[in-house]
Amino acid sequence: MIKEITITVLPEDEKNKAFLETACFKELKKNGISADRNDTVFVFVKKSIDARHGQLKLHLRYKAYIGETPADARTSELPVWKKADGSRKIIIIGAGPAGLFGALTLLEYGITPIIIERGDETSGRRKDIAKISTAGIVNPDSNYCFGEGGAGTFSDGKLYTRSNKRGNITRILQIFTKFGANPDILTDAHPHIGTEKLPTVINAMKEFIIEMGGEFHFHTKCIGFLLDGTKKVTGITAKNVITGEQSEFKADSVILATGHSASDIYTLIAGICPEALEAKTFAIGVRVEHPRKLIDSIQYHGKTEGMSAAEYRLTTQAEGRGVYSFCMCPG
Incomplete structure (x- = not known):
């Protein structure tokens, strides 16, 4: 069985492997799955930072391989390429x-x-x-x-x-x-x-x-x-x-x-x-630069130690048009 789960932890617990594993097993149990520790492997999938409400939290997504051999996260989806012979x-x-x-x-x-x-x-x-x-x-x-x-x-x-x-x-x-x-x-x-x-x-x-x-x-x-x-x-x-x-x-x-x-x-x-050919809508924008310290301090509520460069996304409606931040380069 392969089950995808998400656990929420504090930044200081991100590197604590024993804590994370215990949290993953607890999350499986919440989902009604009783897994054997000797037959379960957790593969890290994705991390997102939640800085809302003044409390920094990390959402960590894992794939739990229960009785299964985990796929290599770096190569599992790589295509197989063939040497071209020039015929086409x-x-x-x-x-x-x-x-x-x-x-x-x-x-x-x-x-x-x-x-x-x-x-x-x-x-x-x-x-x-x-x-x-x-x-x-x-x-x-x-x-x-x-x-x-x-x-x-x-x-x-x-x-x-x-x-x-x-x-x-x-x-x-x-x-x-x-x-x-x-x-x-x-x-x-x-x-x-x-x-x-x-x-x-x-x-x-x-x-x-x-x-x-x-x-x-x-x-x-x-x-x-x-x-x-x-x-x-x-x-x-x-x-x-x-x-x-x-x-x-x-x-x-x-x-x-x-x-x-x-x-x-x-x-x-x-x-x-x-x-x-057909007409296409397009967006036009401006570049805005902020000091990293400012954005980090705002997003992380002043608790920036050990954190990666913060990012943000903005969107609103102005005079009937959508206004949004297209891309943001942290740091």
Whole structure:
């Protein structure tokens, strides 16, 4: 039997293994389950902090394996990837999250992913981004929006979604840890890889995709689609944004993983198949910064010793519109 339970403890009891185990058995008993201590294993699943009502509490979720062999929390959902042999090829436009995970998904089936990215790799992209603030120079093809890893690589490193019914979130987190992310993201309620660590994780993903037979073409911008007589897309035309040289890439299909900033792609589609486009709402926001000490003190009611960086979420209605905090980077 596998039973999921949640216990609530004080911060000072978080590291007391004997206390936590006893609390877990008590919780099982509340649920009408009598478990043998020698035949039960508790696997930590998730931690969330409750700072309401002036009292800090931790909600710890566990899976109780009663008479069962526990699954490895770091690898249980990892896919099996196959070396691509080149017999089937699919072009992916964009090397952001959708493009990278799209490539990994194709490798589950042994299909060769060919990733086309107009921006630079993370090492060169870092320099392009630095020039924005130091010299006021913006490279239109390699900046905060474009380049290896996508728009979030140098601006966040956060991992959080409210859409938990669309797919296997644990699988995604385990893939990130395989490529170097801190295993804490598997159990934190609002996991963060960290902006300083994310480029290294992205690089490891790229190297693995290449090792498995995939291709990356940086500084390469899609400027058109190749169509057959039935208007089926059979490839793309591309331009090297540094040399201006144009080339063709042919494949069985093309995946658009271009993100929201690629207006040129929408223009291309509008010229070929305008009925494929539809208007979309969007949110606009501002960045607000607070000293960590202030947020920690407010959220933890002054009891900050030994606590991780606090976070918060705000939402309200103003003049008929929803106003909310989109993302928050603790610390």
